[in-house]
Amino acid sequence: MTKKSVVAQTLPLKIVGSNKFGRYNKISSEATFNMFISDGWMVPFPGHKKIYEVIEGGEGRGIFTSTRLGAIIFVIDQVVYTMNENLSINQLGELQTYSGPIYIEENNAKQIALCDQEHIYLYDYLNSTFGQIDTDFIPNYIDFQDGRFLAAVKGEPLYRLSDINDGTKWPTDQEGDFQTKADNVKAVISLPGKAGQILVVGGIVTEPWKDIGYQLFPYQRSGSYNIDYGVANEATIAKSDQFVVWLGVNEKSGLALFVTDGGSSKQISTDGINAKFGQVVHPEESYGSLFKKDGHLIYLLTFSHADDNFTLIYDFNNDSFYYITDEYMGHHIARKISFFNNTYYFISENDGNLYELNTKYGSFDGKEIPRVRVCETYRRPDSDPFIVDNLSFVTEQGQFDYTDNARIDMSVSRDGGYSFSNYVQMEMKKIGDRANMYDEYNLGYMNEFTPQFRFYGKERFVSKNGVFNVHQ
Amino acid sequence: MELINFEDTKVIDENGYLTPGWKEILSQLIGQLQKNYSQEGLFVPPQTDTNITKLDNVKSNRALIYDETNDKLLININGTFKEIQTI
Numbered sequence: 001m002t003k004k005s006v007v008a009q010t011l012p013l014k015i016v017g018s019n020k021f022g023r024y025n026k027i028s029s030e031a032t033f034n035m036f037i038s039d040g041w042m043v044p045f046p047g048h049k050k051i052y053e054v055i056e057g058g059e060g061r062g063i064f065t066s067t068r069l070g071a072i073i074f075v076i077d078q079v080v081y082t083m084n085e086n087l088s089i090n091q092l093g094e095l096q097t098y099s100g101p102i103y104i105e106e107n108n109a110k111q112i113a114l115c116d117q118e119h120i121y122l123y124d125y126l127n128s129t130f131g132q133i134d135t136d137f138i139p140n141y142i143d144f145q146d147g148r149f150l151a152a153v154k155g156e157p158l159y160r161l162s163d164i165n166d167g168t169k170w171p172t173d174q175e176g177d178f179q180t181k182a183d184n185v186k187a188v189i190s191l192p193g194k195a196g197q198i199l200v201v202g203g204i205v206t207e208p209w210k211d212i213g214y215q216l217f218p219y220q221r222s223g224s225y226n227i228d229y230g231v232a233n234e235a236t237i238a239k240s241d242q243f244v245v246w247l248g249v250n251e252k253s254g255l256a257l258f259v260t261d262g263g264s265s266k267q268i269s270t271d272g273i274n275a276k277f278g279q280v281v282h283p284e285e286s287y288g289s290l291f292k293k294d295g296h297l298i299y300l301l302t303f304s305h306a307d308d309n310f311t312l313i314y315d316f317n318n319d320s321f322y323y324i325t326d327e328y329m330g331h332h333i334a335r336k337i338s339f340f341n342n343t344y345y346f347i348s349e350n351d352g353n354l355y356e357l358n359t360k361y362g363s364f365d366g367k368e369i370p371r372v373r374v375c376e377t378y379r380r381p382d383s384d385p386f387i388v389d390n391l392s393f394v395t396e397q398g399q400f401d402y403t404d405n406a407r408i409d410m411s412v413s414r415d416g417g418y419s420f421s422n423y424v425q426m427e428m429k430k431i432g433d434r435a436n437m438y439d440e441y442n443l444g445y446m447n448e449f450t451p452q453f454r455f456y457g458k459e460r461f462v463s464k465n466g467v468f469n470v471h472q
Numbered sequence: 473m474e475l476i477n478f479e480d481t482k483v484i485d486e487n488g489y490l491t492p493g494w495k496e497i498l499s500q501l502i503g504q505l506q507k508n509y510s511q512e513g514l515f516v517p518p519q520t521d522t523n524i525t526k527l528d529n530v531k532s533n534r535a536l537i538y539d540e541t542n543d544k545l546l547i548n549i550n551g552t553f554k555e556i557q558t559i
Contacts (some may be wrong), residue, residue: 013508171525193481204548208477208479210477211479215526215529215531215532216523216525216527220474220477221477222476222477222479223474223476223496223497223500224476224477224479224493224494224496224497224500225479225481225492225496262480263479263480263481263482264481264482274526
């Protein structure tokens, strides 16, 4: 028997990190809740505040910023509202439906079209009219490009174009159809940052088309490639910068997250994320939104059914996933986010309120944001046990006059992230006391070490990677 | 004749060969050109008379087209399609 010598090591403590969890906790339980990485530090995901209670107990269905109108259009239940720069809210009109997503787009003729997957409604703010448009098809989705509205035809392999600058007319000969697979068109998306390109998205395939400018029908399908995935739920489609993101699926493959810039597509979800998607029971109750916060392009994807009940965000800047939640660790309440008045507004499926999302808010409308970091598990290559002497990392303190028992709680898992110990607490230093160190000693004897930190408080937490010391 | 769309994708792979996407683009482009511009003749694009009626405007000025419904060769002069008479 070989006698082992005492070896002391200082190892990195990855406070700064994203969701790197694997299919099972034993592979990795690393996860981050309500925080994200900025310049190599862990910073809070923005909180939000209720700006306007429109309808108590209602459902926020869609939101859209019109820079030409100088207002946002949003829909709560069946009612369409506008809010101008003075935060003055007006009722525009009513839809025929009371729930479900609303897709909103605008053309150059001061017409804003709303699609509730049953009808198209048009708000003409030049003539101050709002009403339902008679169409000879049932629209499933609406978008805009090159002067025309584009609509997916519900339950058909077809999409339709409106007349140029006239959303009231949808000529019967302005119709495109799927050509690569037998599928129904679920959405038509104009590609951001690519002139004249659209994606015709079905349930199992996506076809890129381009506006060639032909008179008979302006679009021509890409003859060289298509994307062999459709969308599980068109409400998960979001676009910004040069990207379109969607929750993809096809006849041979389960849910995965895809992104395209029009030239190629790639799967961005990891093994662990895909395994999480594999457990989703109700993909039909999901939605996505893209927004750029402080330079970070973020895609937010929510599975809102009680059986699923989680929200992931993907940060394009860091190629990283994180969880964001509500105050009860369920799914985040934002359904669609829109930038207006130099801030972000969102509506929620959970209620009839209009919210502002901003870094200046450290809480969820006064309720504490659960911010959690589960670090990666440390194991020795030979699985030999070790003793963790201490750990430490830098965290901002003394910056606020904490009045809410702000603290960092730490617990440790010794079984690879399946169960955690009781918490040890460190209260945040009061204002002016800027000692910036978090440290704990004598963490025990184990052969798997997974620390978990919970950041309690309604002010910000800013933390950097640290170290831990072990010996055998 | 339908010329393939330009695609803003990677043209050459790591080994210096065309990527599959650009192989397809060039293959289809060359195929269409060979089919319509060959030693066996220049083929005038065909359309039905219904579509020709839709195209009968100034945007089609100088367009040469074959009316496949009525078997006529047409040219658009100042926004109107006129038949090219043969002897």
